[in-house]
Amino acid sequence: MTVFLWIGFILFVALMLALDLGVFNREAHVIRTREALVWTAVWVVVALLFNVLVYFIYEQHWLGIGRAEGEARQGRQAALEFFTGYVVEKSLSLDNIFVIALIFAYFRIPLIYQHRVLFWGVLGALVMRGAMITAGAAMIAHFEWAIYVFGGLLLFTAAKMLVAHADTVEPERNPFVRIVRRVFPVTSDFDRERFFTVRDGRRMATPMFLALVVVESTDVLFAIDSIPAIFAVTRDPFIVFTSNIFAILGLRSLYFALAALMDKFKYLKFSLVFVLAYVGIKMLLSHHHPIPTAVSLAIIAGTLGVGVVASLWVSRRNVRVEPPIPPLEM
Secondary structure, three states: OHHHHHHHHHHHHHHHHHHHHHHHOOOOOOOOHHHHHHHHHHHHHHHHHHHHHHHHHHHHOHHHOOEEOOEEOOHHHHHHHHHHHHHHHHHHHHHHHHHHHHHHHHHOOOHHHHHHHHHHHHHHHHHHHHHHHHHHHHHHHHOOOHHHHHHHHHHHHHHHHHHOOOOOOOHHHOHHHHHHHHHOOEOOOOOOOOOEEEEOOEEEEOHHHHHHHHHHHHHHHHHHHHHHHHHHHOOOHHHHHHHHHHHHHOHHHHHHHHHHHHHHOOOHHHHHHHHHHHHHHHHHOOOOOOOOHHHHHHHHHHHHHHHHHHHHHHHHHOOOOOOOOOOOOO
16 A cells, blocks of 8 residues: 555655746746745755654554554654655755756856756656665665675765865766767757757757766766665665655755855865764664664764854855055045
8 A cells, every 4th residue: 555655755746846847947047046045945844844744654654654564663753764864865965066066067058057957867866766775775675784785885985075076077088978979969059958959950969968967977976875875864665765855856956055155165075974974884883783863863963063164164264354445645
């Protein structure tokens, strides 16, 4: 019976995406900061409302969900796991936002068309992450040692993020871009918001399509890092999937709200490194010394808060106030 709950959630996501592209963003326009902040708040509120729904679903065991091997899971624990997973995935998406900004700058995607690339990028990410979550859940269910593999992967990712320099991006070295260039002729011109155009009777890919390919392939790499993190919080496939999807759905509006301000959050990177390392250690200890979800939420939220506050404090200190211009002597 739980299949109906899955179908209902997928239909809800499809409806929200249809409203986004077909109603609210039917006409291409530049997404201003105020509009982006409003939509970011909307997606956060929708996620929190769904979190309340998760509580009742598991508390009342609607359609039999929440019952595993004769043990009924309580709504409070399920809601806490959803919220913690949502916070983890949302925070890890911040690094993705900075990379997307570099991709758009590399291909010189006009602001007015960036939303279209992100929309189809998010749609592809939903499908790919759904498949990866399914595979990850099956792997953990059949092979207990997989949890150690995921934990080690998170520690490796944390170390890589600590030493990596994200100030450059080289899409031309992306293997998928090379494949596209072999299959389709590529024009350097834009044809409004189209991914393909016709030039001299030839069907050609535009820079919009190349940017989409790089965004999609980049998200796969980020998903390899972030999806194991959610399995450290919970192994419930429904909570893993829904919390991950809600974090991705708000990625577009969050990008337009924060892309221009990412240079002000210099210390947030170290918070993300700590979060990844902590989640990796939590996963490695899960069979021997499990850490309660509430404790993990407090540690993760506190770490992110310290990173944001430290970044804003240093940013304000570095603001130089220009001295007033002295009046001209007559």
